[in-house]
Amino acid sequence: MTAVTGYWNRLSLASRALLVLVPALLVLGGVATVALALLLPPLLDFLGANLGLVRFIIAATVIIVVTIPTAFVIIYMELKVIARMNLRVGPDRVGPFGAAQSVVHGLKVLSKEDYTPAGVDVSVFTLAPVAVFLTTIMSFLVIPFAPGLVAQDLNIALLYFFAIGGLNVVGLMMAGWASYNKYSLIGALRAAAQAISYEIPLTLSVVGVIILAGTMSTTAIVAQQSGSFLDWNVWKQPLALLVFFIAATAEANRTPLDMTEADQELVAGFATEYSGMRFGFFFFAEYVNVFVVSAIMVVLFFGGWTAPFDWPFPVQLALDPASLGIGLLFLIALAPVLGTVILALPFWLGSSRISTLQALLIGFVLFNVVAVAALLGWAFVSFDWVVGLFWMLAKSYVFVFVFVQMRATFPRVRIDQLMGFAWKWLLPAALLNIFVTAIAVSLVGKG
Amino acid sequence: MxxxxxxxxxxxxxxxxxxxxxxxxxxxxxxxxxxxxxxxxxxxxxxxxxxxxxxxxxxxxxxxxxxxxxxxxxxxxxxxxxxxxxxxxxxxxxxxxxxxxxxxxxxxxxxxxxxxxxxxxxGNRDLRRIYLPEDFIGFPLRKDFHLADDAARSPGGGVRPMDRPVPPADADATTLRRTSPGA
Amino acid sequence: MTTPTRPSLDDPALAIPVEHAGIFEPIPVPRTEREREFYDLKDGELLLNMGPHHPSTHGVLRVVLKINGEQIVDVDPVLGYLHRGAEKICENADYHQVISQVDPLEYISALFNEWGAVLSFEKLLDVEVPRRAEYIRVLAGELNRVASHMLFLGFYALDLGGITPILWSFAERDEIMEALAALTGQKLLFNYFRIGGVNGDLNHEFLSRVGDWMSRAGTHLEDGMTLLNENEIFVRRTRGIGVIDRETALRMCVSGANLRASGVPFDLRRAHPYSVYPELDFDIPTRAEGDSLARYLLRFDEVKQSLRIIDQCLHEMPDGPVMAKLPRLLRPRPGRAFSSVEAPRGQYSTYVVSDGTDQPFRMRIHDASFLHLEILGLLMPGTLVQDIMVVMSSLDPVMGGVDK
The missing domain is CATH 3.30.460.80 (NADH:ubiquinone oxidoreductase Nqo5 subunit)
Known part of the structure; x- marks a missing residue:
């Protein structure tokens, strides 16, 4: 016994941990293997019978994961674009050109205290950011990114989209009401008034598109616009696009229609009392929302994933990796080393001020760039969905850019002007659009 | 002129x-x-x-x-x-x-x-304090209003806490810091 | 020691009495007629406390709003968060020290604070100021006026939610401030004017900076600052909001650009000339509308006039000394002097009473911003909560000058 304790006492902390953990893991692994062997067949049977469910769960997980870089990219765009418009440099410390600044912002928000002020309705206060965030990422479900790359191809996708988008305001109301703060309450009431007013023209403006497409499925609407950019709905529905764009700005709470936040008057409105990651969720949701409305605008009016023109130089790659045989193995093993050395050579030879190690490092980085570019190029010419994703994201970010630029350009409108505009101009315009479209369709037919 | x-x-x-x-x-x-x-x-x-x-x-x-x-x-x-x-x-x-x-x-x-x-x-319908808090005692620009550190200026007077002002009626030469009847 | 617990709604200390329209604070007991009227809340009315920690109350102004939904029923500005008793301090400082004591009052245009003080002291002492010093004063003062108006033009857009113009105008303002720093040695509170002249003659760096800036000031102003002037959202939010008519403006003792925007061509540089302004050629822009947009655009026109004055000063600068010969210790005869200068925010006046010692017996400082805030009570009722930024910002108060 003393020998054992003596041995134990001489061990370092890490060794002790290893000594405990390794056997424990072995035992657990054994148990898990046995359990899996017993449970897997029935589980697989179940999943095989419910493939839709599997697909949904995977899609939902992917979407939650995908929203994070989306928000980061938009936050970075906002920081950088507005800085440029303001004669500033913007973030330039973290990462190349400050690109990782938004990630650091996210980490900072995560590490802050999540404070609950006195007097708030704790449960509602806690649930509000969740409600806002969930409704936003739920709208992601029906956005078709590429042929086949849509989380749920609903036949009532647009209806679903607007229904979920309307739920967003419930979260804002919860936040404003539960915050126990008059500024938040006014912000929440503004949010409710604004969302209800703009929901109507927003929904009515797409009725024209629905009439043309004859369906509410987003994928079908995109498919109907395939061809060149002349087939896009924007040429047939310019008024609808205008109404949709303005109403979507209000729905996404973006300047000049960001009544609910209004830093200069309501001090962030519904989010005044929030701190830490709860506050982070609101802004996460806002930026994701900007992407969502841009994406749905692209889907409805700008042909979604379809390319605006046919690629003028069609490339056919008949490359079958299996045909290389053992050569593939050599390629994988040797190409990085060779590529690195070859790309490093010019630097090593060209300048005596670059040491061998530095030259190799440069070569390695360059090789990675080349390899990634080659891989992407290969994917682009080989897979339809990569092309679709490229065009979809490119078009969406153009509109994200427009939203960001608008924020740096316009002052805020007044609440009565905002409401008056929705009811007196946007709603009649949307209705007019429906009438004209319906008459045109009944006279000329679709197309 | x-x-x-x-x-x-x-x-x-x-x-x-x-x-x-x-x-x-x-x-x-x-x-x-x-x-x-x-x-x-x-x-x-x-x-x-x-x-x-x-x-x-x-x-x-x-x-x-x-x-x-x-x-x-x-x-x-x-x-x-x-x-x-x-x-x-x-x-x-x-x-x-x-x-x-x-x-x-x-x-x-x-x-x-x-x-x-x-x-x-x-006749002023809103005659309340405008700069100082409502519970402030004394009127600071009167010549008999001394701050605590004004003691250095009038050693004979000593420190007079500003929350105990001398009523104007009792003001005499020692409480008044300066007078200028010709102003 | 007890562990602090998280406050709960069941805590009787946190219960809100029904009659309290303030959330945490009870309604104050009214003392005056005006307060009784203000705190007499009708059904559906709510008190909203704006400031002193609010992003657009220009410092530490606090405004208690009585609102009904989004509509403002009444406002009650509460001052004093920046009050340091400058008048009392000045009574304990000698005449030279007063200049640096009044400097930080209206900190956006500090030269005018000094100007008011030295003007009245020079009257008390019967000092003749050299002409070159007067020209330098006008030159530096007009530069400061441009810088101050630039700040206003940028901040006005910011208060309306436009985030870009403020940085554009700051770029302009910074060039002026750098030039003034080369002249005076300081970048915000210059402490440059002296009784009987100015502290130091023009120097090469100042002149080159000013010349450099003047060569493109006009185009920068047209390019950058006109960003907003015809913006539909901006115009719709400011036109017809916060209208001060001519009679109200005079009744409320409004001065400066706010008065001129109401159609009264009252500018102390012409109405009661001081320094060398009678020799200079410039116009007094006025506008008849009296609304927030007029006040914004009027300051625009004033900047152009100031550029004219700066140009003339630079070209007609006489030679000579920049300080009158004065003793170190100043003991003016007993007497009174009042002087008033046209500061960027309106009339800035100083009334000084001397009792023959080296310290002012009474030093009265009056900044126009103080009375400009008083009009809020007349302008705001009936407008929306959002309009308070539009109106208050267009009156351009600086709390340093308001609170003294």
Missing amino acids: DRAFKALLERKLATWLEGPVRQRHDETEVRVRAGDVPQVMRTLHDDSDLRFEYLADLCGVDTGTAFQVVYHLWSDVTPDWLRVIADGIPRDEPRVPSLSFLWKGAEWLEREAYDMFGLVFE
Whole structure:
């Protein structure tokens, strides 16, 4: 016994941990293997019978994961674009050109205290950011990114989209009401008034598109616009696009229609009392929302994933990796080393001020760039969905850019002007659009 | 200096003038009794030869023996500033008629004078402190208001906490920091 | 020691009495007629406390709003968060020290604070200021006026939710401030004017900076600052909001650009000339509308006039000394002097009483911003909560000058 304790006492902390953990893991692994062997067949049977469910769960997980870089990219765009418009440099410390600044912002928000002020309705206060965030990422479900790359191809996708988008305001109301703060309450009431007013023209403006497409499925609407950019709905529905764009700005709470936040008057409105990651969720949701409305605008009016023109130089790659045989193995093993050395050579030879190690490092980085570019190029010419994703994201970010630029350009409108505009101009315009479209369709037919 | 203006003032304000009309540089100065201020100002404002429509300033002054309220007016009939001094307001009963019936903007100026000197403007409908907190005791621009560190200036007086002011009626040479009866 | 617990709604200390329209604070007991009127809340009315920690109250102004939904029923500005008793301080400082004591009052245009003080002291002492010093004063003062108006033009857009113009105008303002720093040695509170002249003659760096800036100031102003002037959202939010008519403006003792925007051509540089302004050629821009947009655009025109004055000063600068000969210790004869200068925010006046010692017996400082805040009570009722930024910002108060 003393020998054992003596041995134990001489061990370092890490060794002790290893000594405990390794056997424990072995035992657990054994148990898990046995359990899996017993449970897997029935589980697989179940999943095989419910493939839709599997697909949904995977899609939902992917979407939650995908929203994070989306928000980061938009936050970075906002920081950088507005800085440029303001004669500033913007973030330039973290990462190349400050690109990782938004990630650091996210980490900072995560590490802050999540404070609950006195007097708030704790449960509602806690649930509000969740409600806002969930409704936003739920709208992601029906956005078709590429042929086949849509989380749920609903036949009532647009209806679903607007229904979920309307739920967003419930979260804002919860936040404003539960915050126990008059500024938040006014912000929440503004949010409710604004969302209800703009929901109507927003929904009515797409009725024209629905009439043309004859369906509410987003994928079908995109498919109907395939061809060149002349087939896009924007040429047939310019008024609808205008109404949709303005109403979507209000729905996404973006300047000049960001009544609910209004830093200069309501001090962030519904989010005044929030701190830490709860506050982070609101802004996460806002930026994701900007992407969502841009994406749905692209889907409805700008042909979604379809390319605006046919690629003028069609490339056919008949490359079958299996045909290389053992050569593939050599390629994988040797190409990085060779590529690195070859790309490093010019630097090593060209300048005596670059040491061998530095030259190799440069070569390695360059090789990675080349390899990634080659891989992407290969994917682009080989897979339809990569092309679709490229065009979809490119078009969406153009509109994200427009939203960001608008924020740096316009002052805020007044609440009565905002409401008056929705009811007196946007709603009649949307209705007019429906009438004209319906008459045109009944006279000329679709197309 | 506008000599003609002096004559004009002496004619128009003859009833209320206390002492001569004085002039120096670009300023013309008249002294009136505090109770006469409304009539004087009404005359200055409404008379078609005077037309003093612009009230430049209103402030209190503590001469050490009495309070004054000093008004500065501008008109296009003269290049001079007109200074009206409402003189001889007793320290223990500082009451002045308000001017807010003529210039509503004077309301806050009077609030400031009340805050700093304790001058009570009768007719001002919002006479409360404007700068200092509501529970502040004492009127800081009075000459008998000493801060704690003013002890260095008057060793004989010692430190007088500002929450225990000397009532104006009891003010004597030791509590008054400076006096200037000629002001 | 007890562990602090998280406050709960069941805590009787946190219960809100029904009659309290303030959330945490009870309604104050009214003392005056005006307060009784203000705190007499009707059904559906709510008190909203705006400031002193609010992003667009220009410092530490606090405004208690009585609102009915989004509509403002009444406002009650509460001052004093920046009050340091400058008048009392000046009574304990000698005449030279007063200049640096009044400097930080209206900190956006500090030169005018000094100007008011030295003008009245020079009257008390019967000092003749050299002509070159007067020209330098006008030059520096007009530069400061441009810088101040630039700040206003940028901040006005910011208060309306436009985030870009403020940085554009700051770029302009910074060039002026750098030039003034080369002249005076300080970048915000210059402490440059002296009784009987100015502290130091023009220097090469100042002149080159000013010349450099003047060569493109006009185009920068047209390019950058006109960003907003015809913006539909901006115009719709400011036109017809916060209208001060001519009679109200005079009754409320409004001065400066706010008065001129109401159609009264009252500018002390012309109405009661001081320094060398009578020799200079410039116009007094006025506008008849009296609304927030007029006040914004009027300051625009004033900047152009100031550029004219700066140009003339630079070209007609006389030679000579920049300081009058004065003793170190100043003991003016007992007497009174009043002086008033046209500061960017309106009339800035100083009334000084001397009792023959080296310290002022009474030093009265009056800044126009103080009375400009008083009009809020007349302008705001009936407008929306959002309009308070539009109106208050267009009156351009600086709390340093308001609170003294």
